[in-house]
């Protein structure tokens with residue numbers, strides 16, 4: 595049995611029989627898969643986590659800004675009010691969880707991050723949205739800000755706000771999650787692919803092949819979600835991909851600065867490096883496309899020079915990568931969205947996209963609740979509502995639903 599195998603110090607690969615059973619198989623070890631595996635093993639579940647690459651968190655989870663959101667940007671950028679509320683609530687939930695669980699992974703916790711706009715209407719809308727959604731902010735007078743950041747473009751009519759967002763060392767966070775998963779006897783298999791033996795059994799292909807049966811399967815494979823869906827169902831999953839360019843430069847500003855305006859930069863500083871992109875730069879593509887486009891790199895750099903004109907001299911130092919955000923098209927809304935998605939096309943098979951890294955703790959908890967019925971808490975007395983049999987007549991539900 596999986597729980598009898600000591601992972602970490604012993605070479606479990608030699609000890610595993612070629613077939614075993616566990617409670618949940620989690621496929622894909624980005625932030626979503628790691629968090630889910632940690633939370634499931636915290637509840638005493640036996641979990642097998644499979645990662646295709648030789649190193650964990652190979653995708654968007656590591657190739658991002660490392661920005662722990664507290665809703666500052668999304669309260670403003672998401673125009674649909676209900677969706678903005680839903681995303682901001684999840685971000686604040688995730689922010690609170692991660693800044694407490696992984697306090698040591700927060701970089702320079704006392705260094706503020708700022709949001710900026712040149713548009714008076716955007717500033718007023720931002721203040722309204724932040725007030726309404728409980729996002730902390732404090733407006734800083736332009737002349738006071740220039741005292742602490744004299745290189746920002748003083749010719750622009752800037753409104754500047756201090757936010758409560760934080761910088762996170764996501765690599766350190768993932769190491770902490772991995773350590774916890776191993777402590778909890780979760781099994782992590784890297785450099786592995788899988789195929790289906792049946793709906794509740796997969797074959798893992800790594801140095802050694804295993805057949806693993808499980809009660810639940812959770813797919814956290816990011817932009818590759820469609821591959822598992824096709825293998826499982828034989829159909830294509832309708833997905834969109836949104837491509838963004840991130841520029842890396844020697845650090846040039848004392849503070850991280852998030853532009854709320856189009857064609858202006860988002861600058862997130864980590865140590866001696868500034869990570870920059872152009873706000874709203876996402877370009878839709880039909881397949882994940884990781885090729886960098888020099889035109890986009892140039893546009894991002896020009897947006898930066900508008901806010902920090904002296905940065906022009908840093909052009910020769912630019913390095914860039916592409917980060918792709920996937921989303922499932924459910925027919926109703928195929929626009930770019932940062933909301934999370936949980937989808938169960940077959941019983942006990944969950945396809946999960948967190949929307950943002952910071953949303954992942956909320957999404958993981960929602961998945962836990964969805965698979966609750968299948969989790970084994972045999973030493974704990976069931977709650978009365980767990981054993982309450984809903985009568986075949988739907989009268990009660992109907993009456994409840996009819997209440998004003």
Ligand SMILES: Cc1cc2nc3c(=O)[nH]c(=O)nc-3n(C[C@H](O)[C@H](O)[C@H](O)COP(=O)(O)OP(=O)(O)OC[C@H]3O[C@@H](n4cnc5c(N)ncnc54)[C@H](O)[C@@H]3O)c2cc1C
Nearest residue numbers: 622624625626646652653654655658659660661816951952
């Ligand atoms: C430009 C950009 C910047 C961003 N910046 C931030 C930010 O600063 N803060 C924030 O909160 N969010 C940010 N995000 C969003 C965030 O990065 C993603 O929402 C989040 O990382 C997605 O996590 P994931 O675990 O679902 O996917 P991924 O990180 O893509 O992880 C998927 C994992 O599954 C593995 N995998 C794929 N196929 C298989 C397979 N067949 N078998 C096994 N394993 C497989 C991959 O190798 C990978 O390790 C950003 C997004 C973009 C596009």
